Amino acid sequence: MKKYVIIPFYIVLFLLSFTVHGQEQLQPLEEKLEDSSLTTEERLTLYDDLSWEYLNYNFEKSVSYARQGIELARKDANVNMETRLIRNLGVAYYMNQMYEQAADQYDRAMALAITNKDESMQAAIYFAIANMHNATNNYNKAVENYIKAIELFEKTNNKARIIVAKANMCSMYIGMRNYAVAEPLAKEVIALAEEAGDEFTIGQGYNHLMIIYYAQEKDDECLKYAHKALETYKRLDYPLEVFTAMIQVGRVYVRQGKTSEALDFVRQALGVAEQTGYGQYIVEAKEMLARVMLTDGKNMQNAENLALEALQEADTTDYRMMVNLSDLLLKIYIKRGNGTLANEYEQQKHHWLHKIYETDLANAAREMDIKYETEKKEARIVYLSEERKLYFILAIVGGSGVILLIITLLLFNRYQQLKRLRIQEQVEKLKQEKRLVAASSLLDGENCERGRLSRELHDGLGGLLTMVRLDLTQVKKSISNESQKLEEAITLMDKSIIEMRRLAHNLMPESLARFGLKPVLEEFCKGSERVNFHFYGEERRYDEKIQVNFYRIACELINNALKHSDATEINVQLILSPEKLSLTVSDNGRGMGDAEAKEGLTTVRSRVELLGANMNIYSQPGKGSEITIELTVKQ
Incomplete structure (x- = not known):
């Protein structure tokens, strides 16, 4: 037991x-x-x-x-x-x-x-x-x-x-009693403890194997690990563990019928228990020693004395020990032929068995109460969990409804805003188209008028001035005394003809339609030593409207820089490609503020807007200006 x-x-x-x-x-x-x-x-x-x-x-x-x-x-x-x-x-x-x-x-x-x-x-x-x-x-x-x-x-x-x-x-x-699992686990514990150098736990592993093999009646294996446990605990000076191993060895020897060896180990165990002073272990050793003596049958008086001592020293609340001692004394008195005492201890044995039954019953009832309370608590937890889940689901459904309503209202509001924006965009688009039509008509009229004036200046006034020059040349040949004055008149007339041709060219250069944008703009830039022309790409011909407006934009930007920027150097960059036209006019002049840039480039902005191009202005006071016009060409 x-x-x-x-x-x-x-x-x-x-x-x-x-x-x-x-x-x-x-x-x-x-x-x-x-x-x-x-x-x-x-x-x-x-x-x-x-x-x-x-x-x-x-x-x-x-x-x-x-x-x-x-x-x-x-x-x-x-x-x-x-x-x-x-x-x-x-x-x-x-x-x-x-x-x-x-x-x-x-x-x-x-x-x-x-x-x-x-x-x-x-x-x-x-x-x-x-x-x-x-x-x-x-x-x-x-x-x-x-x-x-x-x-x-x-x-x-x-x-x-x-x-x-x-x-x-x-x-x-x-x-x-699941020894199939306990045995390898005990061996694993021993291996881990050996690796960690934990001798005490190694001894516990030996103890486990000792108990397992005793229960399986593998006495040789049981004795092997019992002796290992004894050696370990003696070396570590753990007397209670030494006692346990000795008692286990004694049990094995009793089962093997080796009573003399059993008596030797149990006596040693009793000595260890008495040294520790633990009463329960002393009682256990005396009970075991008396039982071995009973089995040996050679010293019944000592067996009786040890059993009675153990009974007197035993804890009466340890019902199983009281049953073991009553049973031991019952067998001793039967063997000694004392029926009265044998009967008395049989009654005591039944008394203590009844106590065990009552205790087990009370323990079972207590365990059932604990199990009931645990199950009740678990059921309560499950109920509360399900209740929380229900509330959570309801909260999600309700919240989802509110969120859906809010999203619907937001989407409706967004739809109304987009609708208003589309209407405003359409109105602005119509106004823009109206402005573009007006600007286009104005610029087309201006271009036509410039073309007419250019032709009249070139064909009419230009021809007359040329005839006058020829006549003055003839007069010069026939009048020698006034030749100096006539020479001055002819020179002045040459300058007038050049300026007239320049004006006619600027109004509407005929070479623009004949040669394209690049050579005409390059020729214009040569009119001032401060202007440098740079070209990149391939010489290409574009729609007449694009070429004329780009040329006018370039002329105005160059003239503005020459007249107002105080620049010593003006760079004109033209880039032509099948997909894009790019014009950049930069100078190292005094720069211009936002208001000046807005007011001074009104005509340029109109032409850029008419073409559908983009204009970027980079300017800081004292650091010059850079204006870039870019147009994406529709194929």
């Missing part, structure tokens, strides 16, 4: 494997709390240490320090410490078998750890939850949480915790 009593001890041992203080060492920590110069962080660390260390010794103090720390951590908005202290509170409840309260604290701690993205603490909480489910025999939940803890321990490379978690899982599978 005592075969698996060591399993819960291991679970608590692994849970508290990082406890380093004895109870006598905790008083200085408590006194340090009275120091008013402590920072909040230092005070929280003390609360954490004390609440954790007192788990072994004083439930009330552990809970008190945890709660004080939680309150301070909340005031300080220290989520990390609040999470740790809530976890500590949950472990305190777990160790006091207050599983429902423990589960509530674990849930609170987990929610904070997830929010804070603290994977190390999440792993520790999963580990604690798994231990709680293990203790309440909810093995599926225990395995699920052990696996989650191990995954996070692996992610944070916490090898020590991985080993502890796997060792606890091994203990759990032993408790479930």
